[in-house]
Amino acid sequence: MKLKILQISLLLFLGSSVFAEKTEGIQFFHGNWKEAKIKAQKEDKLLFIDFYTQWCGPCLNMAKTVFVLPEVGEFYNSKFVCLKVDAEAEEGKLLAKKYAVKSYPTYAFINPENEKIVHRSGGRKSSEKFIAVGKAALQPQTTSEYILSQYDEGNRDQDFMINYVRYMSSIYKRDAVKAGFDEIIKNGGKLTEPVIWKLYNDCISGYDNPYLKEVSDNYSKFVELFGKEEVDKKLANETQYCSAEVMTTLCDFEGKEFNIRLKKISDNIHFKKDYTQAIKSIDALLAESTLNKQKVIDRLKFMVRLNKRYGADYPDEWFYKCVEYLRYIAYNDTTRDDARIHYDYALALEMMLERSAKNGGEIPENFKAAPELGKKEYSSRPAELKMKPKYRKK
DSSP states (O other): OOHHHHHHHHHHHHHHHHHHHHHHHHOOOOOOOHHHHHEEEEEEEEEEEEOOOOOOOHHHHHHHHHTTOHHHHHHHHHEEEEEEEEEEHHHHHHHHHHHHHHHSSSSEOOTTTTTOOOEESSSSOOOOHHHHHHHHHGGGGGSHHEEEHHHHTOOOOOOHHHHHHHHHHHHTTHHHHHHHHHHHHHHHHOSSSSHHHHHHHHHHHOOOOOSHHHHHHHHHHHHHHHHHHHHHHHHHHTTTTHHHHHHHHSSOOEEEEEEEEHHHHHHHTSSSSSSHHHHHHHHHHHEEEOOOOHHHHHHTTSSSOOOTTTTTGGOHHHHHHHHHHHHHHHHHHHHHHHHHHHHHHHHHHHHHHHHHHHHHOOOOOOGGSSOOOOOOSSSSTTTOOOOOOOOOOO
């Protein structure tokens, strides 16, 4: 009887897995190029091609984390006949050459009637941005072919230029983004216009442009127009790597003091090599109860990373503190499913053992006990997930 129940459970599990595989995510067509064209013509759809290679990390990441999402599948399956094409396989080489594929992943949207490309994009993207790429392919005035040809012909209408900047941003052409946005402003666009502000907010990054200073110099006006939270967030994001000296010349905004503190720590680590002061400052940040610790972790994880190339040269004082900080990050980062934080911690422990063995020394005592700050136990359990209550037996 138990065996029968087990068999039924297994069949139900396998059946549900197969069902999920058929209904979730992008369903790629498994025929050849000719068959895909015929299918797209019959269904009156564009062809969507994901050009990838076996060695491309972003390609694999998209396949594992974005293409499989239900909302992505729902959109792409309904609008396109979808193909995955290995650009280094036999037929893939011909198609990659035909459509001038030079980087991976490349997303190509093809008219099956004449085999001409109508829209092109690429790179690692969030599900929202990847769906936006598909939507752009369906609107004639937002396709890459239209945008590029119109720009070359001299179209500088504001609405068109907004689409141009957004497209260039989607394919990571930073110089073209900056030049296009500058042209919008030169031709009369105002940063105070909601549509221009949104474009700036979405596509223009960094502090080495006149727009950040304009927002800072007219802070009250921008807050009145777009709200303090949104304006502060933009200023804080764009000044993360700005020098402390430049930062002090800007208006006061939420996150300014935090950015100054983190930049000084970064300078002590990477330029001054003043590890003692860096340690003092980091320890103060971690001990400060009023700070959002996840924000600290998000910045700290890039400052204390160890690897075979750099970590071996660090003095003991800084090396062992890096291991300690990586332990804190692994224990307390709220994104428990981010494999990188756990890999970094595991690598740091391995390097610590190697260093201790090489130097004939003991592992520092603080690693033999629970951490002083943050969580005391290492767990994959999300912080917001409560423990199951223990019920007393009656």
